[in-house]
Amino acid sequence: MARRNDHTHEQIRQLALARLGEHLSNGPLANMSLRKLAQAIGYSPATLINVFGSYDQLLLSANADTLDQLAARLIEQQPQQATPQQQLLSFAETYLQFARQHRYRWQLLFEHRLPDEEAVPDWQQQRINRLFAVIESALAQLAPTQTAQQLQLAARTIWASVHGICALALDDKLFASSDIRVENMIASLIRHYVSDWQQQ
Template sequence: MARRKDHTPEELTELVLGRVLEFLQNEPADQLSLRKLAKMVGYSPGTLINLFGSYSRLILAANARTLDIIARQLVDVMNHTESAEEKLHRFAQAYLSFAMQCPHQWRALFEHHMEEGEELPQWQWSRIERLFEMIEQCLYELNEGSLEADRHEASRVIWAAVHGICALSIDDKLFAQTSVGGDSMINSLLTHYLSSWKRD
């Protein structure tokens, strides 16, 4: 078993979170445990708890890395797309693509629950809000007269609908003809929803 001094805290953090994301490439999060992860990185379970505070916080930190990956993809779309409507379409397609390519990593974002009495830390809230702010900015560009509260709600409506399509696509539960897939359903959803949003 490796000793604590074999890695700095920063190096060990990177090692552990890297192993979690590697594991999620092939296995669901519920197949991972603190003991299994400790064995994978060559440290004791107690060392990992001392580093992250709890196993729940460790998984939350791994999920933060996933949100960072998604955010980078959306920023890339922002930087290479002119139209606000096209940005929203490409945002949604990037989200679907990530969910299909990394289903266990994507699901881990939503299957994780904080321990009783714990609140989601600010560093995670900030990541979540950043993603919604990108959507809200696009909605503002499409309808500058819209209210902030309406944009806040609309961003969640869009995400919830796209998220549902992603979840059903991963599980192959769309119950549609082969020509109807998650990508075409997302395009249909946004085309109709945004058409209404621009008229309001």
């Protein structure tokens, strides 16, 4: 077991998040615990609680890393000179790819819940808002007269729909024939929703 002064708090933080990330590359959070994680990096559970505040906050920090990775992927894979609808389709396809490639990280992002008495920290909410801003920006180009509230509603509707398709696809519960591709379902969703939304 490492001594308390072997690493700084920030180094312990990075060690824990890196080890948790390695675990989530191969299996679900259910196979990990605070005790196992602490043991894996050579510290006590109490040390991790001292660094993060709680196991929930540790998981929230891992989710922040996931949101950062997803945001970076969205920027990297955005096609050059794309139309707003192409941007939305790229967002949805990138989201699907990320969910497939990082299944357990992606699941943790939505399965983890803070205790009822704890609010989502500003630093996490800012990351969430940044992702929605990508969708809202594309929608604003399609319908410049829409209000901010209408853009927020449409962005969240699109995301929730894409997320639902991704979740069912990963769990193999779409109950669709093998010739119906998930990507085609997402493209159909974006095309028809956006077309209808623009006419409102």
